Amino acid sequence: MNDPICFKATQHMVFELVRTDHKSYKQLAQKDDKEFKDRIRSYAWSWRYSKASFEVMKKRLVDIVNKLISQKRNDAAERNRAELKAYFSMLERWAVFKANRQQTGQLLHFGQRFLKRKLKKTWQQIDINPPHLTYLPRLETYATNLDEYIDRRNAWDEHGIEIPLAVIQSANSNHDIDDYIEREISRRNQLNQDIQDKSDELFLDVLQ
Template identity: 60%
Template sequence: MIVYSPHSKFTMQRIADHVANGAYFYAKIDWKEYEDWINGETKTIFNSVDGLIEKLTERYDLKLTPRQRNYRLEKGYPVCTCIVQRDVFEKYKWTLHLLFTTPKTRDFNLQCGVASQKIVNAKDREKVEKLQDKFKGFTWIKPEIQAQMDLIYSYFKDREPLQFILDTAISLKVTQHMTFELVRTDHKVYKPTEKEYKDRIRSFSWSWRYSKQSYLRMKARLIAVVNKLISQKNNKLAEKNRADLRNFFKMIEAWAVFKSNRQQSGELLHFAQRFVRKKVKKSWQQIEIEPPHLVYLPRLETYAENLNEYRYRRELFDQYGLEVPLDLVREGDFMKIAAYMYRKDVSFVSGNKRTDESLLSENLE
């Protein structure tokens, strides 16, 4: 399976999906294309990612259907998913994320943290109970982990360095200043009478959080901006400080979309609010600041089915700063695409786009 991702949040959502289904082994490939002229006449891309994707597709059987992938796991063989993302800033820079599932990681994941008595379907409940008996007292010690790696290496005839995500969290460096980590978070237990109570079948979920260093950097930046604002006597400079804080809050709104880092962001905001009240005895509204409204990331739709669709959509975004729907791209009628962009009041000027990545980068420098 190949997944094409337009930006980091899409990549993060898809990685979490696959890990939550038992893809416990991970590898990353960074790739750089470059552009040059042939005989001073023809502009050509060298070291194209197309060739790399073709090799990986053949090596890891990435064209398997979901049914074929399930059949392969049932037969005792591993499967692989590749998530492809082109950099938002550098159009020749690519990152490919490889996620491997083995029969054992899938079975372990199916039963781990599950309250089987809450499963309504009798067949599914029986399957989980059998797996829980099988994995009773099981722990992922080094020989067990190595055995799964050896299975992946021997089956795909490759030695790509792998990390086991229960030992080492997947980290994603979104910009120079910000890194996210994928972690397993336990659900808080509430009494049935409490408002927050949910009757969950599984006791945990996978979510992204800011790394410790990134979190501390955000906290330091927030303290600095707030401190400048509340201590500023010059009205013009105070307005600039207020704009800096609003931009910081916009950055938090853009990125605090996962359960874990949303909680971290809430802690930051609560800390900043207490800091303001302690220093000047005022609320956000009294210093003319609207606190960010935090929401979860919705389910993002398929971006592209193949590399040609992906490249075309990214080129349109690079040029016009707008995501054109996949169905219009597939039709290939530029007049319809132009009409769509006109309806969206798009300025046909390159370089006007604003991305969450740029927002994040600017506010943490």
């Protein structure tokens, strides 16, 4: 994309939305006569650090490591070690997307080589644990088409009811959706009444 969609997470951290190419294919059925697999989709969307943000993060890592290995006083070295741990913690919190997790891996690999060249040691040898990079859990599909989105959103906006997607997809008409909403409203009203009755009962017990 020439002008990618961006959002500014922090003062020096800007993310941009990018399309990443990949190959993904359907498995051939056992009785399928085709000699090839059908491609499902050849791309995906992900967030990555902008080029400027990545360079700022890289420079910060170099500065922290340089300060750490050049310190002569133990108290100052401990402060630099704490700063490096905080930096790694920041990387771990933000590296949840495929594209920026790959960039984070590049940063860690660069930092490891830089430390090895300068100090002849690894992260573990200076009592630093590099971050553990994980995936952001996949969010539940809210809707697969515009009609499903409208039905679910209207139910929430008008009644404060979150209709499960499975209910929307199994409904044969709007009447089925309306019936579900009415049942949920009735159940909610009954629950509120039970809570109110219990509250009144406890209040009377206190008065006695």
